[in-house]
Amino acid sequence: MHSTPTTFLELGGVLFSLGILGHLAMRGGISPIPLYLLGGLAFGHGGLLPLGASEEFIEVGAEIGVVLLLLTLGLEYTAEELLHGLRRNAPAGVLDLVLNATPGVVAAFLLGWGPVAAVVLGGVTGISSSGIIAKVLGDLGRLGNRETPVVLSVLVLEDLAMAVYLPILTALLAHQTFGRGSVTVAVALGLLVAVLFVALRHSDKVTRLVFNPKADRNDEILLLRVLGLALLVAGIAQRMQVSAAVGAFLVGIALSGPVAEGAQEVLSPLRDLFAAVFFVFFGMQTDPAKIPSALLAGSLLAIAGVVTKVITGWWAARRAGIGTMGRFRAGAALVARGEFSIVIAGLAVAAGIEPKLGPLAACYVLLMAIIGPLAARFVEPVTRAGRRRLAARRPPSAAPG
Amino acid sequence: MEIEETALPGIGLRHDFQTRGGRRLGVVSHHHGRRDLVIYDAEDSDATRECVPLTAEESDALSELLGAPHIVEKLTDISKAFAGLVGEQIAIQPDSPYAGRPLGDTQARTRTGASIVAVVRDQIVHASPRPDFRFEVGDIVVVVGTPDNTASVAALLRTG
Numbered sequence: 001m002h003s004t005p006t007t008f009l010e011l012g013g014v015l016f017s018l019g020i021l022g023h024l025a026m027r028g029g030i031s032p033i034p035l036y037l038l039g040g041l042a043f044g045h046g047g048l049l050p051l052g053a054s055e056e057f058i059e060v061g062a063e064i065g066v067v068l069l070l071l072t073l074g075l076e077y078t079a080e081e082l083l084h085g086l087r088r089n090a091p092a093g094v095l096d097l098v099l100n101a102t103p104g105v106v107a108a109f110l111l112g113w114g115p116v117a118a119v120v121l122g123g124v125t126g127i128s129s130s131g132i133i134a135k136v137l138g139d140l141g142r143l144g145n146r147e148t149p150v151v152l153s154v155l156v157l158e159d160l161a162m163a164v165y166l167p168i169l170t171a172l173l174a175h176q177t178f179g180r181g182s183v184t185v186a187v188a189l190g191l192l193v194a195v196l197f198v199a200l201r202h203s204d205k206v207t208r209l210v211f212n213p214k215a216d217r218n219d220e221i222l223l224l225r226v227l228g229l230a231l232l233v234a235g236i237a238q239r240m241q242v243s244a245a246v247g248a249f250l251v252g253i254a255l256s257g258p259v260a261e262g263a264q265e266v267l268s269p270l271r272d273l274f275a276a277v278f279f280v281f282f283g284m285q286t287d288p289a290k291i292p293s294a295l296l297a298g299s300l301l302a303i304a305g306v307v308t309k310v311i312t313g314w315w316a317a318r319r320a321g322i323g324t325m326g327r328f329r330a331g332a333a334l335v336a337r338g339e340f341s342i343v344i345a346g347l348a349v350a351a352g353i354e355p356k357l358g359p360l361a362a363c364y365v366l367l368m369a370i371i372g373p374l375a376a377r378f379v380e381p382v383t384r385a386g387r388r389r390l391a392a393r394r395p396p397s398a399a400p401g
Numbered sequence: 402m403e404i405e406e407t408a409l410p411g412i413g414l415r416h417d418f419q420t421r422g423g424r425r426l427g428v429v430s431h432h433h434g435r436r437d438l439v440i441y442d443a444e445d446s447d448a449t450r451e452c453v454p455l456t457a458e459e460s461d462a463l464s465e466l467l468g469a470p471h472i473v474e475k476l477t478d479i480s481k482a483f484a485g486l487v488g489e490q491i492a493i494q495p496d497s498p499y500a501g502r503p504l505g506d507t508q509a510r511t512r513t514g515a516s517i518v519a520v521v522r523d524q525i526v527h528a529s530p531r532p533d534f535r536f537e538v539g540d541i542v543v544v545v546g547t548p549d550n551t552a553s554v555a556a557l558l559r560t561g
Contacts, residue, residue: 081410134411141452143429144415144439149407156410261432326447 003053010054014043018276029139029377031132033338034369036276037362040283047288058281064231065278066346067248068271069339071230074252075260075267076130077156079199082253085156092150092316093157096334099312101126103304107297113354116172120348123165124361125305129338129369130155136373137333147317147326151333154316162340163192163249169344170243173351188242195250206254210263223266226255245343275339282342283362285349290359298363305368306375309334325383332379336372341365417441434495436460461492488518489551491558493540498561505532513553515546 025032104125108118167188210225237247313331345361417427425441521541
């Protein structure tokens with residue numbers, strides 16, 4: 001049917017153009033995710049250069065990309081960090097979720113897409129991109145800033161919220177109703193609690209499955225074992241209709257200590273490759289002709305998304321005793337949405353719930369992944385100008401503190 | 402002087418303190434060994450004005466310049482007394498196969514001909530460490546021998 005040379009040519013062409021797009025993004029100081037999505041739009045049906053032979057490979061690659069994205073998300077924070085974050089910053093986390101999921105939920109109901117789509121869209125607008133944010137904070141040299149722990153703790157809580165949200169979402173998508181999905185949800189949440197318990201109490205035993213602490217570290221063995229374990233658990237989870245993404249995420253949380261750090265290191269090039277394939281695949285599934293009609297709703301959601309995240313960050317930073325400038329920096333840092341919004345939308349698209357949801361999510365992430373880093377970069381001059389204008393309007397004695 | 406420690410989930414740890422002159426300085430320690438030296442803005446004390454990323458090697462060099470292991474310097478002066486011998490200081494890196502293992506495991510003298518004469522940990526010198534002395538990450542191992550021999554010890558401690 002398809003010949004190997006064609007597949008190689010297509011795949012090589014896709015990866016090479018992604019490399020060029022990534023380079024352009026780096027030059028422009030933005031995240032490569034929106035450009036990968038645009039690349040996917042061009043390679044998909046109805047795009048400029050539709051692919052044929054390599055589509056199957058890209059589809060499988062995209063699913064591996066989701067597994068790797070969630071595995072590394074789980075590896076990012078230890079179980080202690082998750083619980084510590086929950087204890088210290090729970091109010092900020094609740095505000096973050098309520099405030100940021102609302103625009104998506106409201107939009108889904110206004111568009112008449114029903115409750116399941118509302119849960120999906122709430123997730124898409126709710127969750128920030130920890131990948132983009134960590135990169136931007138590092139690039140801007142803000143890791144030492146005193147508002148940065150606040151930003152990171154919000155991300156930690158979103159991580160934990162994902163662990164609860166994803167099983168619920170996948171159950172809803174599989175069963176389409178709240179009632180019938182409840183068993184699956186119960187199973188998944190039970191698993192989550194069990195994994196957190198095991199990760200806190202017996203993480204050394206789980207860790208020994210993939211790593212022998214006495215032997216010298218060997219990257220090759222570590223990579224094969226961690227990836228193998230994640231795919232196995234993802235497969236089992238998928239069989240139990242809990243979604244592969246949830247399984248991989250739980251594996252990431254269960255692993256800890258030096259293995260987790262080592263695993264993150266050896267997995268990151270693989271993750272970058274397959275995550276890029278995943279973004280392209282999502283773009284390919286989206287019909288470019290439907291983007292313009294989604295642009296209005298997408299832009300409105302983007303504006304709401306900027307405002308709600310800035311409020312979240314501002315409030316959380318104020319709670320931690322950070323000054324005005326730092327509060328706005330924290331808010332702007334949280335604006336970026338990216339990989340996880342696409343993961344959530346991808347699950348919904350695969351379940352086929354609402355054909356217009358894919359283009360809207362693509363449009364939203366395109367905007368937010370570009371606006372996010374720019375907001376973080378330009379928040380200081382904008383805030384300074386705003387404060388000057390405010391100070392000029394008021395008598396000098398009432399300068400804002 | 403009060404040093405504040407803050408956890409940065411997913412990144413590492415931040416330590417910072419105020420100098421007598423009123424400036425705030427800090428160090429961000431990444432999980433993978435990178436260090437960022439940060440100097441806070443004098444006006445907005447929440448923000449960093451400068452952030453200098455340092456590799457493990459560079460941060461070692463900087464801490465030495467700032468005066469940490471003066472003692473080691475004195476020890477390595479021995480080398481000047483005996484022609485042809487050199488004293489080398491080798492740090493135990495986080496990825497060293499001997500981190501957490503006893504000195505005897507290295508078999509340094511039989512394998513390289515150089516001697517481990519002291520280990521400096523937290524600015525305390527442990528002279529003539531015994532074979533059951535356990536290395537920790539960050540230990541400075543002082544080795545005396547010919548330049549070739551000490552170089553082999555350095556390679557041994559780094560990669561096994």
